[in-house]
Amino acid sequence: MLKQIEGSQAVAQAVALCRPEVICAYPISPQTHIVEALGKTVKEGSLSPCEFINVESEFAAMSVAIGASAAGARAYTATASQGLLFMAEAVYNASGLGLPIVMTVANRAIGAPINIWNDHSDALSQRDSGWLQLFAENNQEAVDLHIQAFRLGEELSMPVMVCMDGFILTHAFERVDIPTQEQVDAYLPSFEPRQVLDPAEPVTIGAMVGPEAFMEVRYLAHARQLQALERIPQLATEFRDVFGRDSCGLAHTYCADDAETMIVAMGSVLGTIKDVVDEMRADGHRIGVLGITSYRPFPLAQVRAALVHCKRFLVLEKSLAVGLGGILATDVRMAVSGSGLRGFTAIAGLGGRPITKASLHQLFRQAEQETLEPVSFLDLDRDAVNKQLERERQTRRSGPIAENMLHDKGIVSAGQFG
């Protein structure tokens, strides 16, 4: 059914349609609306049987999900930013144990400085955790990805993170087609665990494993991700059969056929990028887009196939490998290695810095002309940075960095949310 609805509410409804049996919740912006809505749904009895547990930390949230999943229940939680880092040990553990938990990550920057706004640092910090990581471009895709995530994760016995941009998607009211219960039930069978804690057949889960078998266990996680590379497109096709729309998959191109310059990105910024590309195309620029939905597993072959025919590409990412440059860009470069393609990286939108069409127009033109630095920072205020560097050169006790920056930029008050 078509609804004009907030992204978080839409995702909460989609998750409820997947009939999770245990939901654990701990508040952190911008994920709160999702678990609040699910809490209400469970409490009023419209999602049953389901246990909604208000835990005392994200570490506990993931741990409760681990216990629930190991006992054979479909388990769900949501988090962001500091919360994802706080649960990190359990995040790795869930995938190591092969438990198909689904978690929404409402992408948000990581402090310090504390910042509630959107970028992809949180999810990308867990890129090697073994979780499958799917990035939504818009709220319709966020809804659809959750439904596919339960199916994919449970088939492979691996946990799945559905990443959606905090505020930009979670708090945006858009038109979303919310599926019916019949559709979801037709697509998503009940959870049949590979391993389960059951007194009738006692098993030991999470035993200590030494050098003699650890490599094999880790490789199996990799092997399952490689299986996911095959299953994700198949599940998208099956999804279309039931729900009547194309959604998800590994990666998608836009105006790519004759493109000489390709822009690679993940998440909601693809919308803005496509608008800019439309305008540039109207002016005769041969520019196209590659949007990556599946960040883990990373679709090396599809990325390569999408890029090898162009002359150059620019990875625009909302994340920063400090001391190196891009995170997504590193993976994209691996996909095209040996092709001789020119590649540029633009770090953009950190901590919610708006990515404007005007800035993208300029950036993409520079990419076309190959006048960009290998790694550039979109709309970075160099004066402010240089002022602080100069201050540090002159005074030992130069003071707190964030406060200096706010002062230099003439900003008096910071955000008031936690």
Add this chain to the structure above:
Amino acid sequence: MGFQPVKFYQTGTYTVGNRLLAADERSVQSSEQRSNAINSGHRACQGCGEALGARYAIDAAMAASNGQLIAANATGCLEVFSTPYPESSWQVPWIHSVFGNAPAVATGIAAALKAKGKTEVRVVAQGGDGGTTDIGFGCLSGMFERNDDVLYICYDNQAYMNTGVQRSSATPPAARTATTMPVGPQPGNPFGQGKNLPEIAMAHGIPYVATATVADLRDIEYKVKRAMQMHGARYLHLFVPCPLGWGTASHDTIRIARLAKESGLFPVFEAEHGEVTGVLKIRHPVPVEDYLKPQKRFAHLFGKHAHPDMVAHIQALADRNIRKYKLLDEEVH
């Protein structure tokens, strides 16, 4: 198993052979039906109090739940010595996730069972003192506060044994550990630190909190059974000597545990909804020296460079327990 009444009575002791008891009063461990929850072949040190305590506690929980039990385990000696790949000693469905989350994992299991309507299956979580009083404390307090249907068992050997005997917040004052060495003017673990987890558990107002030692295995069985008769969050704190970490003889584990109780240093009691409902009285009072002297971790308190002031301080702590929990009969008439 057939029940043979035997006419045989001992005098002057509380010890009673199983054969003298009615069938339903016999110990879980004496029954052929016991579950052998932790089977032989595990790699605990000789005389490990934790292995002994866990075996009795989980067998008792299995008996009380009709074999319908799932266990969650924190990282620590118990987890490591019982599951080196590819062997597992566990005869119960058992999961180890990480060090600090056993209570939350158990909450998740209990929630799953509830959602699935499997109310006959019960859940225990277990960990060492480090996993319980330090790194797992947040998860434990959360589990208590929500009154989740989990029995949590802490095996208190008073230090981080699995990593080589480092201090935890359950390490007693003056004890030598690898991080509280017996050097300087105040050798060993400082006085005035540490936390009393049974009392903190009681402050949560949960249905049941109890302490016990491996010196009284029947008491462990009784308390596990009592706990399993209740629902909601329950906490059992077991005093389990560690020969390796404490520098005690393997054959002295039971004796050391008994001396801890008889000296008053480890009060053995049970409490319901935050109120003490019963204590095990001291039967043969002993000075704390009797408990401290056989342990190398307290060796620096005695001998050439003795610290009688510190021993007196420890005695004062025992005396406070004796007053507070009314551990001596004279004080209760």
